Amino acid sequence: MKIFVSCVSPIVAALLVATAAMAQDKVPLKTQLPKPLFVGTPVPLNVPNLEPPLKGKRADFMVPAGTVLLSKGKKVTASDDSPVTGTLDLVTDGDKAGDEGSWVELGPGKQWVQIDLAKKATIYAVLVWHYHSQARVYRDVVAQVSDDPNFKSGVTTIFNNDFKNEVGAGAGKDQNYVETYQGKLIDAKGAQGRYVRLYSNGNTTNKLNDYIEVEVWGKPAA
Amino acid sequence: MASGFARSLWLRWVLFLFVAFLGLAVRLPKLGERPMHTDEAINGYIVGQLLAGEPFRYDPQDRHGPALSALALPLARMQGAKSFSDLTESELRLCPVIAGTVTILLFGAAVEMFGFLPCFVAALLFAFGPLSVYYDRYFIHETLFCAATFGLILSGWRAAERRSLVNAAIAGACAALMLASKETAVLHFFALMAAAVVFWLWSRPEARARVWTRILLTGGGTFLALSALLYTWFGENWRALPALLTATPHLLSRAAGQGHGKPLWYFGQLLVSGRSGGVLIALACLGFFAVMKRRDPSAYRFLAIYFVLIAAIYSLIPYKTPWLALNLWLPIALFAGGAISLLWQAATSHALVRIAIPAFGVLAILVGTSIAHDTRQRVFLQPADENNPYAYAHTTDDILGLPTEISEFAQRDGISNPRIAVIASDPWPLPWYLRHFSQVGFWQPGRQPDQADFYITSTDIAEQYQAQFKDFRPDFFGERPGVLILLWLPAPK
Numbered sequence: 055m056k057i058f059v060s061c062v063s064p065i066v067a068a069l070l071v072a073t074a075a076m077a078q079d080k081v082p083l084k085t086q087l088p089k090p091l092f093v094g095t096p097v098p099l100n101v102p103n104l105e106p107p108l109k110g111k112r113a114d115f116m117v118p119a120g121t122v123l124l125s126k127g128k129k130v131t132a133s134d135d136s137p138v139t140g141t142l143d144l145v146t147d148g149d150k151a152g153d154e155g156s157w158v159e160l161g162p163g164k165q166w167v168q169i170d171l172a173k174k175a176t177i178y179a180v181l182v183w184h185y186h187s188q189a190r191v192y193r194d195v196v197a198q199v200s201d202d203p204n205f206k207s208g209v210t211t212i213f214n215n216d217f218k219n220e221v222g223a224g225a226g227k228d229q230n231y232v233e234t235y236q237g238k239l240i241d242a243k244g245a246q247g248r249y250v251r252l253y254s255n256g257n258t259t260n261k262l263n264d265y266i267e268v269e270v271w272g273k274p275a276a
Numbered sequence: 277m278a279s280g281f282a283r284s285l286w287l288r289w290v291l292f293l294f295v296a297f298l299g300l301a302v303r304l305p306k307l308g309e310r311p312m313h314t315d316e317a318i319n320g321y322i323v324g325q326l327l328a329g330e331p332f333r334y335d336p337q338d339r340h341g342p343a344l345s346a347l348a349l350p351l352a353r354m355q356g357a358k359s360f361s362d363l364t365e366s367e368l369r370l371c372p373v374i375a376g377t378v379t380i381l382l383f384g385a386a387v388e389m390f391g392f393l394p395c396f397v398a399a400l401l402f403a404f405g406p407l408s409v410y411y412d413r414y415f416i417h418e419t420l421f422c423a424a425t426f427g428l429i430l431s432g433w434r435a436a437e438r439r440s441l442v443n444a445a446i447a448g449a450c451a452a453l454m455l456a457s458k459e460t461a462v463l464h465f466f467a468l469m470a471a472a473v474v475f476w477l478w479s480r481p482e483a484r485a486r487v488w489t490r491i492l493l494t495g496g497g498t499f500l501a502l503s504a505l506l507y508t509w510f511g512e513n514w515r516a517l518p519a520l521l522t523a524t525p526h527l528l529s530r531a532a533g534q535g536h537g538k539p540l541w542y543f544g545q546l547l548v549s550g551r552s553g554g555v556l557i558a559l560a561c562l563g564f565f566a567v568m569k570r571r572d573p574s575a576y577r578f579l580a581i582y583f584v585l586i587a588a589i590y591s592l593i594p595y596k597t598p599w600l601a602l603n604l605w606l607p608i609a610l611f612a613g614g615a616i617s618l619l620w621q622a623a624t625s626h627a628l629v630r631i632a633i634p635a636f637g638v639l640a641i642l643v644g645t646s647i648a649h650d651t652r653q654r655v656f657l658q659p660a661d662e663n664n665p666y667a668y669a670h671t672t673d674d675i676l677g678l679p680t681e682i683s684e685f686a687q688r689d690g691i692s693n694p695r696i697a698v699i700a701s702d703p704w705p706l707p708w709y710l711r712h713f714s715q716v717g718f719w720q721p722g723r724q725p726d727q728a729d730f731y732i733t734s735t736d737i738a739e740q741y742q743a744q745f746k747d748f749r750p751d752f753f754g755e756r757p758g759v760l761i762l763l764w765l766p767a768p769k
Binding site: 188189190191217230232256257258259260261 | 661662672673674749750751752753754757758759760
């Protein structure tokens with residue numbers, strides 16, 4: 055028994071120290087939220103298989119210390135070269151207000167935007183604001199990370215609520231959600247890659263695809 | 277040229293028939309593509325009830341008059357519809373398309389009142405203008421109401437001018453058609469009667485003493501008989517008559533707004549919108565003020581008084597919807613036509629006629645192009661878009677995917693005849709979109725629905741049915757901009 059205790063104790067101690075160190079390394083992700091454009095949550099949903107609405111501000115999302123905003127001002131490309139409204143640079147310009155002129159609107163049906171982070175990074179969170187001046191749900195939202203700009207190889211899917219597999223990234227199991235001023239926070243779980251691609255397939259108001267802002271948080275690869 | 281056409285009755289009608297034909301051709305393409313607005317869905321449901329052999333039951337709380345259904349029913353039957361589920365968007369919308377085409381044609385009958393060129397221009401504006409084309413493809417009462425109003429003005433004027441009993445009877449029939457379309461006809465009756473009184477007092481004082489008893493009796497008798505015939509659904513529902521008399525308190529309460537309250541200038545703002553709106557309203561103003569400046573007792577003067585009254589009434593009532601602007605568009609088109617006629621006269625009588633005529637042609641092309649742009653944009657490219665000022669609280673395209681998704685999932689799960697339960701305080705326009713399914717039930721929130729394969733709920737009440745939905749996966753659908761509903765699909769096993 056004594057031998058067992060003497061063997062296990064250092065391991066437990068080491069684990070506790072490591073956990074404490076890891077916990078100390080985690081910090082809340084701090085992003086600036088825009089002003090809400092519609093009052094209250096219009097859809098008080100608390101039902102199975104559906105993302106419950108945020109009551110007040112979202113709980114802190116912990117990311118490793120040193121996590122920075124990687125996407126600000128980075129180059130954006132898209133499946134639609136001629137957006138219906140706005141320009142692609144609006145996706146990473148830092149303006150999340152949601153007022154007229156703060157979003158880019160891609161054509162109808164399945165579309166994607168892609169952010170080039172300029173170099174490989176470890177990604178911990180992606181925040182997406184599609185549109186938040188009315189209650190809308192964007193269809194078939196898929197977020198992927200890859201080092202391949204064509205997303206043909208080494209693709210990590212970090213979010214997928216396309217349960218009918220319309221996008222072709224496989225049937226997703228994530229939940230539908232209603233857009234709000236707080237944006238959608240996607241836990242990227244440390245996925246690595248230089249490019250972040252986001253798909254959508256119209257929304258509940260029209261067939262178009264809007265992006266006010268996308269924030270990619272992580273650490274650049276050493 | 278204009279006087280030649282005016283003199284030759286045959287040529288005139290060929291020309292107006294041609295414009296009406298063009299108007300029809302503009303109104304028919306893609307007639308069924310725009311999603312059904314809630315009001316269209318309700319009107320479609322009523323036609324479905326009539327197809328099933330039920331009589332029209334007038335309800336002042338919930339329905340307008342029976343005229344639209346009475347005309348849509350034979351049209352639907354002619355196209356092969358036997359039940360509600362057989363009906364299609366384009367079958368129903370054919371009724372207002374025809375009413376709109378008739379309105380264009382009526383300008384040909386207005387030449388004696390307003391002159392050839394003003395009527396021809398007004399017919400063109402009605403045939404191609406975005407507002408009239410848009411709502412002539414909308415299965416609501418307004419287009420029919422507008423046609424009947426124009427018919428009443430034309431036949432009423434002729435009855436008075438010629439002391440014609442036939443025209444008096446037509447006027448009575450048009451008035452009955454107006455009332456059987458919308459109860460708000462009384463506002464137009466008031467404006468028309470007030471305009472007639474003011475017109476006679478101002479313009480024809482020598483006619484004050486004349487009493488046309490026979491004309492009034494003929495017109496009034498036709499009006500009462502036809503109104504009773506339509507409202508009672510050809511004698512099947514006599515309760516409709518006392519119900520019609522009790523409609524006033526309900527209409528007054530609705531006039532306060534009921535969620536549709538808008539500012540005084542709403543219709544002005546709507547009519548000047550787009551590339552062409554400003555120019556057309558400027559032309560109409562020019563025509564209006566030219567009429568008011570002349571002090572001759574013309575039909576235009578009567579129209580101007582009527583327009584001022586009806587525009588004031590519609591603007592002062594807080595309850596406003598964009599299709600009501602169609603009632604203003606009719607006199608506006610005639611005033612704009614009058615202005616064009618004046619400009620044409622000025623241009624052709626001027627010494628520099630060789631310069632004026634091409635300049636006139638260029639202006640016509642510019643205005644025509646801007647009208648074509650607005651009509652294309654609002655009617656065909658963005659008919660249900662929330663940025664389209666005519667698409668008011670419109671059903672979104674997204675809802676079109678709902679019945680398809682139910683069918684797909686029913687097929688996936690081997691359900692041949694899916695049971696669908698809808699729980700919502702206001703389910704419209706869902707009855708229209710679920711009409712092809714034979715087992716559909718509607719429940720008010722708080723009620724326990726029957727066991728179903730698919731559930732549809734409004735988002736605010738879904739939480740009450742947590743236990744029932746535990747084996748279901750929800751999918752959002754947009755009903756209107758900013759209004760979501762949930763379709764609960766059987767979760768994969």
